[in-house]
Amino acid sequence: MHIHDLIGIGFGPSNLALAIALQERTQDGQTPVDALFIEKQPQFAWHPNMLLDHAHMQISFLKDLATLRNPASPYTFLNYLHAKHRLQDFINLKTFYPSRHEFNDYLSWAAGHFADQCAFGEAVVEVHPEFQGDRVALLRVRSHHPEHGVRERLTRSLVISVGGAANVPTPFAPFRDDPRVFHSSRYLGAMAQQNQPRRMAVIGAGQSASEIFLDLNNRGGIDVDLVMRARSIKPSDDSPFVNEIFNPEFTDYVYQQPQPQRAALLEEFMNTNYAAPDLALIEQIYQVFYRQKVGAPQTHRFLRRHEVEHVAETREGLSLRLRDLDQGGTTTAHYDAIVLATGYVRDTHHALLEPLAQHLGNMDVTRDYRVQATEHFGPAIFLQGCCELTHGLSDTLLSVTSVRTGEIVDSLTQWLHAHRGTAPSRHLAVAF
Ligand SMILES: Cc1cc2nc3c(=O)[nH]c(=O)nc-3n(C[C@H](O)[C@H](O)[C@H](O)COP(=O)(O)OP(=O)(O)OC[C@H]3O[C@@H](n4cnc5c(N)ncnc54)[C@H](O)[C@@H]3O)c2cc1C
Known part of the structure; x- marks a missing residue:
């Protein structure tokens, strides 16, 4: 059975930005990462049930999938406008806040470039350990498609970006x-x-x-x-000094604080x-x-x-x-x-990773969003969008998405470089 370097669970903006960061890294001459993204919706859609007629973005279009990490990326919102022949018209709107319809169109346009790396219409239900002796060497990702039933895939690493649940x-x-x-x-x-x-x-x-x-x-x-x-x-409150809490460097500041101070910062800026x-x-x-x-x-x-x-x-x-x-x-x-309209909870990753629970302790994450695990646990698991308690209020938003995916890609590729050879390459039996 094929072994992926990376499986991304969910293909919303967070993992889409990750796919972009990976592609740009390969274009810079680095070893390609064999990545697959599994998304439960039948095609890309950004909060489709809230695409209301007059709704617009609550964040500057410059905090798109790429600009803050790489303003020269082909996947910026500006390049999307250019590709759609609307750049001049958008300038005339004199706004930083496109409609949510337009931002969904931008995200869908970007996602269209990664169709061959996506399995749409499959919901990941569980992730299981794959042992080599007493060591967890790989992860077995089990997903469910409404027509095709259960599917399993093997991977060396995971990035879970499943957003919030009702x-x-x-x-x-x-x-x-x-x-x-x-x-x-x-x-x-x-x-x-x-x-x-x-x-x-x-x-x-x-x-x-x-x-x-x-x-x-x-x-x-x-x-x-x-x-x-x-x-x-x-x-x-989106006034400028307050808005600085959404700057990428503020993530370092939050992460360096002891837990009570992190909680106090969340409380202080909750109204953003x-x-x-x-x-x-x-x-x-x-x-x-x-x-x-x-x-x-x-x-x-x-x-x-x-x-x-x-x-x-x-x-x-x-x-x-x-x-x-x-x-x-x-x-x-x-x-x-x-x-x-009662908000979201962000604990889906606990259910998905339940079969790995004994290896992952409290699922604490390091600064590079990697889940800390026991020494017998080989694979790397990264989390996006559920690290607010450790990384601050920007974690669930688009504010740091592009920069965060750059950080994860750096960490992931270093880890892959060190570990690619250690996972078994033989074909493993798999149940469908
Ligand atoms: C209506 C609305 C408007 C928003 N507007 C803004 C805004 O203007 N600015 C801002 O910064 N933030 C906004 N947000 C916050 C939002 O979290 C981010 O914009 C962004 O969607 C986060 O991207 P994500 O990929 O982490 O999560 P999501 O966009 O939620 O994407 C997660 C994806 O994972 C998929 N998925 C979930 N579970 C599974 C599974 N088990 N298997 C496979 N796939 C799965 C989902 O189908 C989804 O496509 C808004 C949120 C909402 C609800």
Whole structure:
């Protein structure tokens, strides 16, 4: 069975940027790395269910897949614009923040150059150890394709970049399979399945909750309750000095801190990313509620300081028991559908690596994003997008993506250079 140098799990922006960094390294004359990326979506798509009409990037286009690592890369956003004959028109827009549709098109264009290194439509389910004596020599990556079933592949190293998984608050857990209750990560697809909902709730106070509230308002004919524990919707702080926390060198600073100080830094700058929509969006929402006060029909409600206590199915649809965190009492409201704009959890790598758990301890990562392992564990495993606790708030965003992949590629290729010869080259039996 073929042994890959590297398998990348997930092919979102993080592993796409990694594929670019690897290709550019080979073009510089270095030994090629035999890399394969396994992606569960049928083709490249960047948060496709949140490609809302008026949504735009929350980060400068210069923090694209390559510019900060190599401004001369052919995969910069500027070169994409040039290739699409839109560079001059984009300049006339006078913006650093392209629409999310355009950025998805840019990412898809870049991903198209790596089609021969991608296995689309396969979800990786587990990674198993492959022993040579008492030593783990390789990794066996097991994936599942809806039509072709289970597939296994061998690799010397892994880069796991699977993004976040939907965070579903406890009261909604029994409704995970109910098509009327869905997370923002499924928004557009799930809305297309609804049967003309008239009353909806959006739970959350962040960028996604705000975008979805406005999208529902613009659709017309839907009464929307915006439900949040917070007293107010606070804007994201993207002022210049604060923005310096997203500079690549700040990652060194965070990593060098003891854990309590890292946690304190996360807390101090939480409002740059979590429950913090763009100010312009907040102003639009305020306008919507203000127009209702002037005399438009009162279709929407802003239920601040409200917490969902209980969810039930009734004859009228879905009901939420809402606790008023200021007054203390509860009320019950009925909905046809509920959107959970309740954020993401980033622990999928633990489930994928469960069969390796005894070799990986707490899955602590070094500065170069490599998981620390026992001395009998040969393969190298790198993580992208789930190292916020050690590497800071930029880890889940695009801010350091290009620079981070350069760091990982440096570390990975040094490691491969030292270890390529040590893994078994014989063909290994494999079960399908
Ligand atoms: C709606 C939305 C808008 C955003 N806008 C911005 C922005 O403007 N600026 C910014 O900096 N950040 C933004 N972010 C943050 C976002 O995390 C990054 O933009 C970026 O998507 C991170 O890339 P990634 O590759 O690490 O993760 P993802 O983009 O989440 O990609 C992970 C990929 O892994 C795949 N995958 C997951 N599990 C498996 C598996 N088991 N097997 C195979 N494949 C798997 C997924 O299908 C996905 O394609 C946004 C996030 C969301 C949800």
